[in-house]
Amino acid sequence: MDNYTQLGLRGFPRQLARAAKKAAAQREMTLTQFIAEAVQSALLRESPAMARPPTVPQDLADDVAWYNEHRSDLLADPRLRRGTNLAIVGAKMVDHDADLDALMKRLRARFGERSVFVPKLAPPAGTPARFRSPRKVS
Numbered sequence: 001m002d003n004y005t006q007l008g009l010r011g012f013p014r015q016l017a018r019a020a021k022k023a024a025a026q027r028e029m030t031l032t033q034f035i036a037e038a039v040q041s042a043l044l045r046e047s048p049a050m051a052r053p054p055t056v057p058q059d060l061a062d063d064v065a066w067y068n069e070h071r072s073d074l075l076a077d078p079r080l081r082r083g084t085n086l087a088i089v090g091a092k093m094v095d096h097d098a099d100l101d102a103l104m105k106r107l108r109a110r111f112g113e114r115s116v117f118v119p120k121l122a123p124p125a126g127t128p129a130r131f132r133s134p135r136k137v138s
Helices: 014-026 031-046 058-076 100-111
Strands: 085-088 093-097
Touching: 014 031, 058 085, 085 100, 093 100
Parallel strands: none
Antiparallel strands: 085 093
16 A cells, blocks of 8 residues: 555535546546546646556455446445445445545544545446336326
8 A cells, every 4th residue: 555645635626526526436436546547647748757557456446346246236225325425345335324524434433544435326327317207187
């Protein structure tokens, strides 16, 4: 883990953070992967010497893979609603909450500075949405 660091950004525009989270989710990436890729791309435009591909710690990559494999089971779980934030550690869901701030506080208390994969529960990108047809009331 010596090749990684925690990066806190104060005053980061909320709208930009939301757009980055949405784009990462659409690409089925972690926010860390997405931001690392975006920063690398920006640096590459300035200096081709920065052409190293971003890497993700293996334990975090395993958690992302577990989520993708078990997403349909999680979506079918009656305790979980779409849009719920899940905490995945060691290839298992360890916590969940609709309130991301509350979930992050619990995770920080439980796991400290460890990386935790926290996706919003949602069907895979490109899954067609189903809407019931409105019925005419007589």
